[in-house]
Amino acid sequence: MIRDITIGQYYPVASPIHRLDARVKLAITFIYIVTLFFVDSFIGYFFVMLSLGAVIASSKVPLRFMLRGIKSIMVIIVFTMIINLFTTKGETLLLEIGFLRITWEGVAVALKMSIRLVFLIVGSSVLTLTTTPIHLTDGIESILKPFSKIGVPSHEIAMMMTIALRFIPTLLDETDKIMKAQQARGADFDTGTLKEKAQSLIPILVPLFISAFRRAEELATAMEARCYHGGENRTRMHVVSIGRRDFVAFAVTAVYVCIIFLLRHAAEIVPFWI
Amino acid sequence: MKMVRAQQLSYEYIKTVEKDGVTTEQKLQALKNVNISVEKGEFVAVLGHNGSGKSTFAKHINALLCPTGGTLWVKEMDTKNEELVWDIRQSAGMVFQNPDNQLVATVVEEDIAFGPENLGIESSEIRKRVDDALEQVRMTEFATFTPSKLSGGQKQRIAIAGVLAMKPDCIVLDEPTAMLDPIGRREVMETVHRLNREEGITIILITHYMDEAVRADRVYVIDDGDVVLNGTPKEVFSNVEALKGYGLDVPQVTEVAYLLRREGIPIPADILTVEEMVGALCQLRSTI
Known part of the structure; x- marks a missing residue:
């Protein structure tokens, strides 16, 4: 059961979105998230949905993979919806139960907020589903590089992410082994009260931590033996380069941003419920 | 020119022992006046049981440990000279026991590139070296695999390729097969012998498997930090009783x-x- 956990949900197909430079995808995702907060009309959201749909279609990743991320934040979406539904002050009363007032404005805000959340999650899923973890870390390293002058350890951050990704399967295997060893000696992880269940995790976590520290030390020695001395004077085998495809992506994003802002002003002259 | 030369090499360390709430410091000698010399292109096996000091010796060749007495030269470079550390590590690569704890990257070819990347080599040259190294360990078709999907023997071959990509003259293998199954052991030993034979790479194999030492050009037996026997495998293994005394099998x-x-x-x-x-x-x- 422990093997079901996957980190880095990359979906390997060949598509124009997959081939984009990771830095470009990171930047566009960032722009997308920021502009999402400027959308305030249903027409705007309809346009976002169309654009997102077009991107998903060209990424060749099945829609259900994109929507999988929503499930995990369903609770948050429902919670935001309820809060907004009852707390938004409005004019047109829809329903009144005791002290709870639901207005048309409240319904509109609640809907918009949850749509925004869904788009946020689906949009960032596009990034993680179409970019390998390595390209993503390389992209982050390269974006952070200019900030290393002001003390941001860009190379170290990327290195830590790479090593973490490398050791997740190893440590998962190890956890599995330790759990089986404990179960063979009569340990019970599945029954009992929450407190008992939590307590039964201690004999798993202690050996796991000890082994992780030992691994870390051995890995550090092995890295030193291979001449690792930080990011200074280090070269890379894969040199990332921005191509024509990436400029096209930026141009499309620019058009998208323009339309978002145009729709925002359009919203000023049409009623709130559109 | 000798590939590796150890003269009166000693290594001392302080171990703190806690007993009944009192901590005492014990001085321990892991290596005592070790003299070993390895010619270029030789295949040398260093034998010893657990705690004999053989791994400590291996770590000296890679300048991971600095001798507390005597000197060790790699290609006439003194390992005590801190300026030469990177040259020494590039010339004498090291493969460790646990295949999982020495691979850095999530993709095989990225991992092999790790060493050359650290040396600051140009990217097209790294690409070439990675492909060559993969070919040398016969793992080309696994270039884009993730290490966690490989067997122990395959991981060890990737670790060897990672060292090869740094173009070393000598590879030190510290019990490379101790955690492998028989098939993995054979894969690794065949790879190591082929590299020695075809590429002329000097091999220093630290092991406690006698069968692996049989095919070496020369065998050193270390016991309690001391070289107690050395010679060709035939010379060394004919001392059956002495070997048994050092806790080794023949x-x-x-x-x-x-x-x-x-x-x-x-x-x-x-x-x-x-x-x-x-x-x-x-x-x-x-x-x-």
């Missing part, structure tokens, strides 16, 4: 030869392989 056939000799059967003491044994026994029968 290859199975050598053991049989030793037992036969003890029973008064005239058979050479330096038999190492089954073929030699068969030859010796046939010869014996024809003389009767």
